[in-house]
Amino acid sequence: xxxxxxxxxxxxxxxxxxxxxxxxxxxxxxxxxxxxxxxxxxxxxxxxxxxxxxxxxxxxxxxxxxxxxxxxxxxxxxxxxxxxxxxxxxxxxxxxxxxxxxxxxxxxxxxxxxxxxxxxxxxxxxxxxxxxxxxxxxxxxxxxxxxxxxxxxxxxxxxxxxxxxxxxxxxxxxxxxxxxxxxxxxxxxxxxxxxxxxxxxxxxxxxxxxxxxxxxxxxxxxxxxxxxxxxx
Amino acid sequence: xxxxxxxxxxxxxxxxxxxxxxxxxxxxxxxxxxxxxxxxxxxxxxxxxxxxxxxxxxxxxxxxxxxxxxxxxxxxxxxxxxxxxxxxxxxxxxxxxxxxxxxxxxxxxxxxxxxxxxxxxxxxxxxxxxxxxxxxxxxxxxxxxxxxxxxxxxxxxxxxxxxxxxxxxxxxxxxxxxxxxxxxxxxxxxxxxxxxxxxxxxxxxxxxxxxxxxxxxxxxxxxxxxxxxxxxxxxxxxxxxxxxxxxxxxxxxxxxxxxxxxxxxxxxxxxxxxxxxxxxxxxxxxxxxxxxxxxxxxxxxxxxxxxxxxxxxxxxxxxxxxxxxxxxxxxxxxxxxxxxxxxxxxxxxxxxxxxxxxxxxxxxxxxxxxxxxxxxxxxxxxxxxxxxxxxxxxxxxxxxxxxxxxxxxxxxxxxxxxxxxxxxxxxxxxxxxxxxxxxxxxxxxxxxxxxxxxxxxxxxxxxxxxxxxxxxxxxxxxxxxxxxxxxxxxxxxxxxxxxxxxxxxxxxxxxxxxxxxxxxxxxxxxx
Numbered sequence: 001x002x003x004x005x006x007x008x009x010x011x012x013x014x015x016x017x018x019x020x021x022x023x024x025x026x027x028x029x030x031x032x033x034x035x036x037x038x039x040x041x042x043x044x045x046x047x048x049x050x051x052x053x054x055x056x057x058x059x060x061x062x063x064x065x066x067x068x069x070x071x072x073x074x075x076x077x078x079x080x081x082x083x084x085x086x087x088x089x090x091x092x093x094x095x096x097x098x099x100x101x102x103x104x105x106x107x108x109x110x111x112x113x114x115x116x117x118x119x120x121x122x123x124x125x126x127x128x129x130x131x132x133x134x135x136x137x138x139x140x141x142x143x144x145x146x147x148x149x150x151x152x153x154x155x156x157x158x159x160x161x162x163x164x165x166x167x168x169x170x171x172x173x174x175x176x177x178x179x180x181x182x183x184x185x186x187x188x189x190x191x192x193x194x195x196x197x198x199x200x201x202x203x204x205x206x207x208x209x210x211x212x213x214x215x216x217x218x219x220x221x222x223x224x225x226x227x228x229x230x231x232x
Numbered sequence: 233x234x235x236x237x238x239x240x241x242x243x244x245x246x247x248x249x250x251x252x253x254x255x256x257x258x259x260x261x262x263x264x265x266x267x268x269x270x271x272x273x274x275x276x277x278x279x280x281x282x283x284x285x286x287x288x289x290x291x292x293x294x295x296x297x298x299x300x301x302x303x304x305x306x307x308x309x310x311x312x313x314x315x316x317x318x319x320x321x322x323x324x325x326x327x328x329x330x331x332x333x334x335x336x337x338x339x340x341x342x343x344x345x346x347x348x349x350x351x352x353x354x355x356x357x358x359x360x361x362x363x364x365x366x367x368x369x370x371x372x373x374x375x376x377x378x379x380x381x382x383x384x385x386x387x388x389x390x391x392x393x394x395x396x397x398x399x400x401x402x403x404x405x406x407x408x409x410x411x412x413x414x415x416x417x418x419x420x421x422x423x424x425x426x427x428x429x430x431x432x433x434x435x436x437x438x439x440x441x442x443x444x445x446x447x448x449x450x451x452x453x454x455x456x457x458x459x460x461x462x463x464x465x466x467x468x469x470x471x472x473x474x475x476x477x478x479x480x481x482x483x484x485x486x487x488x489x490x491x492x493x494x495x496x497x498x499x500x501x502x503x504x505x506x507x508x509x510x511x512x513x514x515x516x517x518x519x520x521x522x523x524x525x526x527x528x529x530x531x532x533x534x535x536x537x538x539x540x541x542x543x544x545x546x547x548x549x550x551x552x553x554x555x556x557x558x559x560x561x562x563x564x565x566x567x568x569x570x571x572x573x574x575x576x577x578x579x580x581x582x583x584x585x586x587x588x589x590x591x592x593x594x595x596x597x598x599x600x601x602x603x604x605x606x607x608x609x610x611x612x613x614x615x616x617x618x619x620x621x622x623x624x625x626x627x628x629x630x631x632x633x634x635x636x637x638x639x640x641x642x643x644x645x646x647x648x649x650x651x652x653x654x655x656x657x658x659x660x661x662x663x664x665x666x667x668x669x670x671x672x673x674x675x676x677x678x679x680x681x682x683x684x685x686x687x688x689x690x691x692x693x694x695x696x697x698x699x700x701x702x703x704x705x706x707x708x709x710x711x712x713x714x715x716x717x718x719x720x721x722x723x724x725x726x727x728x729x730x731x732x733x734x735x736x737x738x739x740x741x742x743x744x745x746x747x748x749x750x751x752x753x754x755x756x757x758x759x
Contacts, residue, residue: 216509217560232575
């Protein structure tokens with residue numbers, strides 16, 4: 001038996017080129033007071049810088065990553081001022097997410113290896129024309145040896161992050177319509193025909209979607225003779 | 233964690249729709265809708281609404297609600313779309329690895345048993361054997377095959393050793409004892425509920441709320457609580473609402489209503505096609521002879537047949553467990569269970585993927601004590617097919633968590649940690665004393681929890697406990713009860729000086745009343 005199908009790779013079946021924005025994720029730099037070799041205290045803060053191609057600033061839609069023992073996350077973005085493109089001083093840093101909680105109880109495992117999405121709706125400021133992203137990771141608990149973020153991906157605006165794997169009709173569930181009051185007049189034939197057609201489409205869809213019923217067979221061509229278990 | 237609530241909801245809906253589509257319930261619903269087209273009150277111009285109305289009034293809407301509710305209870309809410317299927321089974325990588333190597337040990341042990349005894353794992357039963365088995369289907373217990381060479385693949389004790397050695401590689405596990413080491417046996421830092429959280433979670437068990445198992449004792453006049461509670465129970469049953477039934481059983485099930493209420497919560501209706509399915513499983517048992525059958529025989533003989541309460545159900549247990557081992561629908565639960573079903577190949581086709589099969593067909597290898605998950609249910613259901621379905625549902629909702637390594641709050645690792653943490657905070661002196669004399673409390677309570685107390689408590693008490701498991705859709709109550717038992721026997725335990733003596737103090741739990749113990753421990757102890 002297979003687990004529910006994993007989402008297909010990003011952009012599967014989509015006409016537009018989509019998927020995460022190419023970017024360079026630098027390895028985390030830990031901030032530590034004192035000598036890292038002799039000082040026994042573990043660092044509680046690390047910084048990951050993400051560099052974007054300088055030529056094309058990014059309108060950020062979503063940040064997706066797998067956590068690895070980071071408790072709180074702050075995200076800062078460097079934005080280019082749209083009206084003043086040429087000067088470097090026009091690039092300004094802004095905090096778009098402050099101490100976002102990834103592990104509700106930092107001494108325990110909750111959320112420690114979960115996947116997270118941060119969307120632009122969650123951000124404190126506009127995240128358009130972004131030229132660089134800086135992630136500030138915090139882990140107040142000293143019990144973890146390392147903390148970082150993995151599989152970090154930035155998605156540009158206008159593109160959905162990995163596949164939402166549900167039929168499109170679910171995305172726009174029709175609001176409940178009141179049944180038309182039909183007393184005193186035959187319904188408009190056009191409308192009836194449209195509704196019948198809709199019904200027909202619905203039945204076709206159901207037929208197309210028929211999943212294999214459980215047949216409960218475990219033998220192969222009537223044979224289930226087995227000697228030993230396989231280790232792979 | 234989902235990107236936003238709306239998307240999360242749509243995903244959850246899509247997941248449920250997808251699963252229900254493959255079910256027989258879906259085809260039944262479709263058939264009803266089709267039949268309704270012949271009814272005069274269904275008009276073409278308002279077809280959709282009329283059919284909806286019909287399904288509502290004919291009770292099918294309620295059935296749909298129950299089916300959806302059941303899906304919500306069983307399946308975890310959809311993971312982040314970027315997460316792999318393995319991540320959905322168990323989010324922590326080191327837990328998955330530990331489960332993997334534990335499985336490998338089980339496979340090796342099973343394989344070496346096959347080799348030693350030169351018995352294949354599975355073979356077709358000869359025609360003569362098929363007839364014989366069919367004839368004695370209802371009295372399999374009278375058979376006394378020689379099983380002296382078979383041994384249980386593992387016992388709870390072996391499993392505890394594995395859990396004790398579980399470590400998070402990213403956790404400071406220094407050789408020197410430090411404040412980071414846990415004083416108990418479990419060393420992984422999972423989040424477990426503390427007493428205030430438990431009080432909140434189990435609020436219906438509070439001192440001011442009527443409880444079966446307390447307020448139905450002979451000293452309490454039934455007008456105060458029991459009569460009214462039974463009346464409500466009957467209303468819940470007439471309404472046929474799973475969610476209401478689940479809420480209701482938190483205060484306990486009246487004995488006469490229990491079987492129906494549990495079936496309602498588990499959404500088991502024993503339809504003709506379910507009976508047919510059961511018969512099909514039975515014929516699969518007749519046709520194929522599996523090595524796990526001998527393990528099941530052995531287990532029933534070693535456990536339930538020796539039990540004062542359960543020995544009468546011996547024949548039922550064989551029927552249910554043998555059919556269970558052939559049931560491929562059980563494989564579905566591996567999408568949310570950290571375990572993986574063992575794989576094999578049809579003889580002579582080693583490595584050919586088209587001939588790859590799971591073994592046993594349901595993917596579950598029984599261990600010592602497995603039959604005790606079925607035994608208490610025999611008190612409630614006499615029809616084998618219904619008994620079977622209830623057990624299967626209980627297994628895929630709850631019992632599998634008691635023998636797979638996972639970080640789930642109802643998983644055995646969390647239960648062990650919850651037990652140890654509760655005991656340490658509640659009774660630090662007792663915990664320290666037992667630890668000092670080499671009687672780590674978990675060594676005693678582990679077997680209780682792995683078997684969900686089946687075979688340890690008196691049956692009426694056990695069923696009152698399982699009421700709460702169903703009511704809260706959680707196994708955490710097992711750990712709370714284990715800690716309450718220690719608290720109850722604390723005075724005697726403080727006097728013992730060895731593990732054996734501590735075990736002796738706690739050997740007989742059959743006189744305990746679970747609800748008062750739980751209530752006192754959770755709500756009437758000053759911490």
